[in-house]
Amino acid sequence: MEEIVLFWFRRDIRLQDNVGLYHAIQSGKKVLPVFIFDINILLQFSNKTDRRISYFYRALQQLNQELARLNSQVIGIHDTVLNAFKQLTKNYRIQAVYTNADYEPATRKRDQEVEAFLASQSIAFYSYKDQVVFDANEVLKSDDTPYKVYTPYAKLWRSKLTKEQLLPWTIELKPTHFVAKKEEQSWPSLAELGYEVVGENKIEQPVFDATIIQNYTNHRDYPALDATTRLGIALRFGTVSIRACVQQALQYNETWLSQLIWREFFMAILYHYPHSARSCFKPEYETIQWRNNEEEFEAWCKGKTGYPLVDAGMRELNQTGYMHNRVRMVVASFLVKHLLIDWRWGEAYFAQQLNDYDLALNVGNWQWAAGCGCDAAPYFRVFNPTEQQKKFDRDFNYIKKWIPAYEASSYFPPMVDHKMARERALLAFKQALK
Structure with a gap:
């Protein structure tokens, strides 16, 4: 059996300007491209029509089309990561595994476990800076x-x-760089993974x-x-x-x-500071007495707060998986300051909905809005959604796009008065930070 190296795709679904893949090819051994549909990660995507699953699945399909022209393919394995590597080490004579580093607490722990297992099989593990x-x-x-x-x-x-x-880490790719495709190697369908196709069959390549x-x-x-x-x-x-x-x-x-x-x-x-994934970066903020009213949270989620800019943002998010960044700041501030709902509730909702969800960025930005993170906005900064609308959507064009029937005179009243909510938030934060 020929000795090969393995390249493990993760947050780097492209063939060119891919640092780890470049080094795998430079090893001189044939490269086996692999993607693991990690059961433990997929469990976090409870929505069977999650747009992100469709996005990266289509990206992988396009990657396979590129590799097919090189007489190769990505091996897709639906299992836990360790089980996948146990299977791969049985089926192939692997000299080394190449990948690109991930920096989240859970993925770092996972990579340490993989590296330890590979070491027990006398297989090297190389991780590169790419993202x-x-x-x-x-x-x-x-x-x-x-x-x-x-x-x-x-x-x-x-x-x-x-x-x-x-x-760019670019190299002229040739069929001789990769392990040849075998007919019996199947690719798990989205249905087999437990998901449904959402949107177009192709993804648009990123364009500047x-x-x-x-x-x-x-x-x-x-x-x-x-x-x-x-x-x-x-x-x-x-x-x-x-x-x-x-x-x-x-x-x-x-x-x-x-x-x-x-x-x-x-x-x-x-x-x-991995604790900041689930806890306030500044620990004194853990003493804030959140109201955490579930009905109010539900109204915020559905875009029914009575503040049209907040509602338009939440409806854009729910319908498309995207929200404009200025509006993200407004809706986050509204949840934390106007409703006194724990920032973690909002962070978790965005984690379910955002196409571009990234743990570090989402946690960092939510804690910035709440004032409890590093380099945070001071707690006494409370966005006024009405003033934000006057500044950034003066003609109601954004609002009318996401609330087509919007009329200022007949829109339902705000669920909370801005002045009262601001004073209530300031008091709650001051009491916590004595």
């Missing part, structure tokens, strides 16, 4: 401790950036729209405009590389670059 420009230990303070504030982190991040770090990026600074806060890159899901599943995004940002727009740096900052925070 970030700088990993969590590359942008540190002078005393080698992590930053907790974005601005100095971003300043150092920018100063460390070189052109060489953004060069230079006009959108150039105008990002001036247009990004207006939800009625189609003026954001919509690359969140592509970055989440790795159908586009972060290096390509940063190159575009450097060429066209510093504000978009700042957003990409925020992404890496929140990833670094979660890496260094």
